[in-house]
Amino acid sequence: MLLIIMVLLDFKVQAQYKRDNYVNILDLRSSLLQTNVISSSTTLFSDMGAWHAYSLPERQEDYGGFNGPVLFNRKGDVVSESVAKIALQINNTPFVFNQPIASFLPGMAMMKYTNDEITLEQSLIFSDKRSALVRNTIKNNSSVPVSVKVSWSGKVKVESRLAHENEQIKISFPKGIYLMDFPWKNRLDVVINKNSYQVVCKDEITIHPHSSITFYIQHSNFINENDYTVNYHHEEKAEQKFIDNQVRWNGYISKALANGGRWPNDPLIRNLKVKSMITLMTNWRSAAGDLKHDGIFPSYSTFDGFWAWDSWKHAAACALFFPELGKNNIRAMFDYQDKDGMIADCVFLNSKDNNYRDSKPPLAAWAVWEVYKKTGDLLFLKEMFPKLVRYHHWWYKNRDHDQNGLCEFGSTDGSREAAAWESGMDNAVRYDDALMLKNNNKAWSLNQESVDLNSFLYLEKLLLAKMSALLSIQGSEDYFKDARRLKKMVNTLMYDKVTGYYYDIKVAGKSKILLEGTEGWHPLWTRIASLDQASAVAKVMADTTRFNTYVPFPTFPANQSKFDPAHGYWRGPVWLDQVMFGIEGLRNYHQDKLADQLLMKFINHAEGMRDNKPIHENYNPLTGDSLGAMNFSWSAAALLRLLCE
Structure with missing residues (x-):
């Protein structure tokens, strides 16, 4: 009995060092309707020394994406209310984004949308000093296969130039570059307007019963062209970055609590x-x-x-x-x-x-x-x-x-x-x-x-x-x-x-x-x-x-x-x-x-x-x-x- 008590106590102590125990200790929800966050009451999330940040959506209009980015190299400019909002069609029927379960863990922001057919989980971390990764996982909750069509859209609210280059969406500012790398390169239809874009996956995706698919979007922010040339790289091991993120933050917490x-x-x-x-x-x-x-x-x-x-x-x-x-x-x-x-x-x-x-x-x-x-x-x-x-x-x-x-x-x-x-x-x-x-x-x-x-x-x-x-x-x-x-x-x-x-x-x-x-x-x-x-x-x-x-x-x-x-x-x-x-x-x-x-x-x-x-x-x-x-x-x-x- 004493051994069991000691094991349980040790488990409780070790659990204190895990970031899962510190969910939503900051309220990250906001609506980035303003053009700049200076002197605002907006709570944002950044990490890894990045010069950009995001928040969790508060309005239904923003569901399906993380709010932002906000660029600190542009003194807090809000680039978009939601720069890469996902849209889904499930068996040719639009998926309705109701209020998600929104969670902010140390080092990661998450949203979970669900209905009888599917569950969409979106997780955002910063992978290095210039880039963030958004992981999207779609799970089939039903007992029959479902077909899924995926698209993204975004609207930019600051002076910039949008372009589709090298299978990326590139937003160029007088000073700075913001890039989005989407999955399924060469299988995307891209439409660019003056201050908005849409990216549509050409293929339908079939998800078998109780199975799931996962794909990633990389968001990168550079302060100028030289910074882009020196620091840009496409992340090939995205899931490993999520593992590294958890290990790193658990390490911070362990050291502080120790x-x-x-x-x-x-x-x-x-x-x-x-x-x-x-x-x-x-x-x-x-x-x-x-x-x-x-x-x-x-x-x-x-x-x-x-x-x-x-x-x-x-x-x-x-x-x-x-x-x-x-x-x-x-x-x-x-x-x-x-x-x-x-x-x-x-x-x-x-x-x-x-x-x-x-x-x-x-x-x-x-x-x-x-x-x-x-x-x-x-x-x-x-x-x-x-x-x-x-x-x-x-x-x-x-x-x-x-x-x-x-x-x-x-x-x-x-x-x-x-x-x-x-x-x-x-x-x-x-x-x-x-x-x-x-x-x-x-x-x-x-x-x-x-x-x-x-x-x-x-x-x-x-x-x-x-x-x-x-x-x-x-x-x-x-x-x-x-x-x-x-x-x-x-x-x-x-x-x-x-x-x-x-x-x-x-x-x-x-x-x-x-x-x-x-x-x-x-x-x-x-x-x-x-x-x-x-x-x-x-x-x-x-x-x-x-x-x-x-x-x-x-x-x-x-x-x-x-x-x-x-x-x-x-x-x-x-x-x-x-x-x-x-x-x-x-x-x-x-x-x-x-x-x-x-x-x-x-x-x-x-x-x-x-x-x-x-x-x-x-x-x-x-x-x-x-x-x-x-x-x-x-x-x-x-x-x-x-x-x-």
């Missing part, structure tokens, strides 16, 4: 881990154009490049289940490190659009270290170390106005706007009265030394010290020495004993800017604070009039006049990276009970945590309503890390 966390057996927590991975993977984009390595968009519904501040968090989360993507996301940003060591704010398909007006908070060394901890890859550490050193020194050469060892956020163009962007907290209240100070001809600083920036630089010094020791590079003790000095300065100058909290300080005079914000608990995340200081900060975090709101961790305390929970961006709404800094910071000082309470309070009250709605950019701390961009990657990254601790 990290455990505090509630490893809670189905809600497991669902959130998987939802977080799906969010990251749908925003994965492969190297293309001037992007030399793969990376992750912040959100396909708003952004169309890689951001540094986001990429470091994405990489740290990918280390938990897909470290190679984490490495490449880091490389993608360092590909454009300038000669002075600066990392751009964001990089794009066209490098002329890269933003060097500002950088972003220095979490690159942390991201590299998180990847190293999971992989033990010393070669990656060796590759990144000199680049990290150059970036670290850049801050002190360009963002330390009075050369006292405490840095400021700033910009390369002297604008306060870009300086606030550099902090990552674009419109935070602490910058309302900030002024700009010129450091050199291409560097300006805000007139305040920021506690979060210097906390991050402290952590970076510790990590560079560890890396140099591992790589047998001189300088480890110097980094430790500098870290100890910086720690003392932060704790002496930026901590206020009266209020028990950390603040930014003015460059001139070093007076504290007594405005509480989430940056005040960053010294706990980087372990700068003493036990007494951490305890005092934890009391502020636990205060229900300030930061322990209905959804905890607002970016500005709820008892202040400038608190704006619904429209404030960084003046009230809850951002999940700040939740991560807060929870992990509390755990660093053994405040586990409070950390658990606050994390579960967030999960219980924030929209999208307990249902099949997407993860968002930020949340209203008073109502739990989701705000900002949907399917937001750094929110998913922070959530995944928190749940895997």
